[in-house]
Amino acid sequence: MTTKAKTKTAAATGKTGVSGPSPVVVVTGGNRGIGFEICRQLAQRGAQVILTALQAQAGQEAANKLAAKTVQFHPLDVTNAASVDGLRGFVERTFGHLDALINNAGIFSKEDGPGLEVKLEVVRSTFETNTLGPLHLAQVLTPLLKRSGAGRIINVSSGMGALSEMQGGYAAYRISKAALNAVTGILAAELSGAVAVNSMCPGWVKTDMGGPNAEREVAQGADTAVWLALDAPQTLTGKFVRDHKVIPW
Numbered sequence: 001m002t003t004k005a006k007t008k009t010a011a012a013t014g015k016t017g018v019s020g021p022s023p024v025v026v027v028t029g030g031n032r033g034i035g036f037e038i039c040r041q042l043a044q045r046g047a048q049v050i051l052t053a054l055q056a057q058a059g060q061e062a063a064n065k066l067a068a069k070t071v072q073f074h075p076l077d078v079t080n081a082a083s084v085d086g087l088r089g090f091v092e093r094t095f096g097h098l099d100a101l102i103n104n105a106g107i108f109s110k111e112d113g114p115g116l117e118v119k120l121e122v123v124r125s126t127f128e129t130n131t132l133g134p135l136h137l138a139q140v141l142t143p144l145l146k147r148s149g150a151g152r153i154i155n156v157s158s159g160m161g162a163l164s165e166m167q168g169g170y171a172a173y174r175i176s177k178a179a180l181n182a183v184t185g186i187l188a189a190e191l192s193g194a195v196a197v198n199s200m201c202p203g204w205v206k207t208d209m210g211g212p213n214a215e216r217e218v219a220q221g222a223d224t225a226v227w228l229a230l231d232a233p234q235t236l237t238g239k240f241v242r243d244h245k246v247i248p249w
């Protein structure tokens, strides 16, 4: 069915949304860094991108910068339940389903430090954004992802959260990403056959978080998340992926 025909069908059935042939993808933290680049690459591939951001002005400016008809901004604080519900309502009204959720938003606190010294408050707030945010978004958006028929959740994690290469320092961030990987494993098992769920590591990337000395440009950092959203086999699920390859947890 063509998009035009689908639009007519939607209008005839009174639905406000249209399920076009291009995949519908939500990206959290889409206003800068890896998230913005993910949105750019997705738009270039013709996806319907919902670029979400904590700060409305920064998010709208980022969407305008991409200047693509298929990119729409919607505000989202991943730690705020009402904000997550608002996003769900928007996606449901606009598209009726969701093909991929890319949980990219994350923080790396300046007050992070060694496990024996870091303030628990810093661990808690990092966990809220990096772990509970993605978990909550997955809980709320999974009904829409199930309607896709080929839904995907991509959790942007980090090698710093890999138990197989765990080291000291930056304890809040490491704990939050190790736990995010657990979220991936749990949801992949629970959604087996319905929605593919994977963690990915972008590598060390030149962003505000990664700093100017990082090894990778944003394009490379974003590439595997875009691949997992659009190209990876639907059977790839419950894995930790970097550069399109499965890596140890």
Ligand SMILES: NC(=O)c1ccc[n+]([C@@H]2O[C@H](COP(=O)([O-])OP(=O)(O)OC[C@H]3O[C@@H](n4cnc5c(N)ncnc54)[C@H](OP(=O)(O)O)[C@@H]3O)[C@@H](O)[C@H]2O)c1
Pocket: 028, 029, 030, 031, 032, 033, 034, 035, 053, 054, 055, 058, 076, 077, 078, 079, 103, 104, 105, 106, 107, 129, 156, 157, 158, 159, 201, 202, 203, 204, 205, 206, 207, 208, 209, 210, 211, 214
């Ligand atoms: N850069 C690296 O080397 C590297 C390495 C491994 C993994 N990662 C992961 O990759 C992801 C993106 O990192 P990045 O380097 O692009 O970081 P970044 O440049 O610091 O950008 C972080 C993004 O997350 C958003 N954000 C923070 N808290 C949020 C909240 N409560 N709700 C919604 N959005 C929120 C920020 O919004 P504001 O602009 O409003 O603050 C910003 O858009 C993160 O999950 C990070 O842990 C990065």
